[in-house]
Amino acid sequence: MTTSRPILLSDRHLARIAPAQGPLHDPRWRMLDDADLDRLADELTRGRPRPIPIFAYGSLIWNPGFAVGARRRATAIGWHRSFSISLDHFRGSPDRPGLMLALARGGQCEGLVLDIAQGTEVQSLRDILRRELVAHELAGNACWITVQTENGRQEALTFYADPVGTLTARLTVEEQARRLARAAGAAGSGAEYLLRTARGLAEHGIHDDYIWTLQQHVAQEIDTAVDECFIAPARRTD
Secondary structure (H helix, E strand, O other): OOOOOOOOOOHHHHHOEOOOOOOOOOOOOOEOOHHHHHHHHHHHHOOOOOOOEEEEOOHHHHOOOOOEEEEEEEEEEEEEEEEEEEEOOOOOOOOOOEEEEEEEEEEEEEEEEEEEOOOOHHHHHHHHHHHHOOEHHHOOOEEEEEEEEOOEEEEEEEEOEOOOOOOEOOOOHHHHHHHHHHOEEOOEEHHHHHHHHHHHHHHOOOOOHHHHHHHHHHHHHHHHOOOOOOEOOOOOOO
C-alpha cells in the first residue's frame, strides 16, 4: 500500500473504445438453474456463520447485485489481485479477447466484506452464484478464505481464488494493459471494468498498487493507439 495516486484512466478513454459483438457466455457451458444454485449455496454455507460474509475485491465492490446488510474493510491474507482469466466472451470477444480479475496466491489484498442481509439469504445467494459462477463448468470457483477486519480474523466466501475450469493467461502488467485497452464484448469493455474497479476501491479509501499501475498503462495504451480500428483517435480540444 502506498499513498493514493490520481486515476488517469477516464470516461474519455472509454469513449474511444469501439463496441464489439460477441457471446455473453461460452456456448459450451451448461448453465446453472435455480435448483442447482440452491444446492450449491447449501453446500457452501452449511454450518457457516450468519450473516454470510462475502469478500469483494472487484466488481462486487461497485456492483454487489444482492441485498447487503453491512460492509467493512477487510484484507485477504495470502492473496493478491490478478487479471488472469482469459475471456473471449462477456467483456471480451474472439477478435478482441479480454481479462477478468481473480485472486492469486501470495501477498495480500484489501477489499470489503459484504454481509448478506439476513432474511434474504436464498435470493441473495442465487443472485451471487448465478452471476459469479454462471455454469456447472465454473461451479468450483467459490471458496472460503481468511480475511482480517477491524474485528479480527474471520472466514469469508469469495470467488475465483486460484481459478479452475477456465482458461488463464500469465501476462506481464504491460501485456495485460495492452489487452484490456482493446478488449470488448457483449458486456462492455475491459477498460470500463478496470476503471470502475479503481473508482470503487478509491471510494472506500483502498489503494492497490497493481490496479493503479495497470489503469495508468491502459490509459497510456489508449492515448497512443491512434491507428487501430477499435480505438478512435482522440478528439482535439483546440
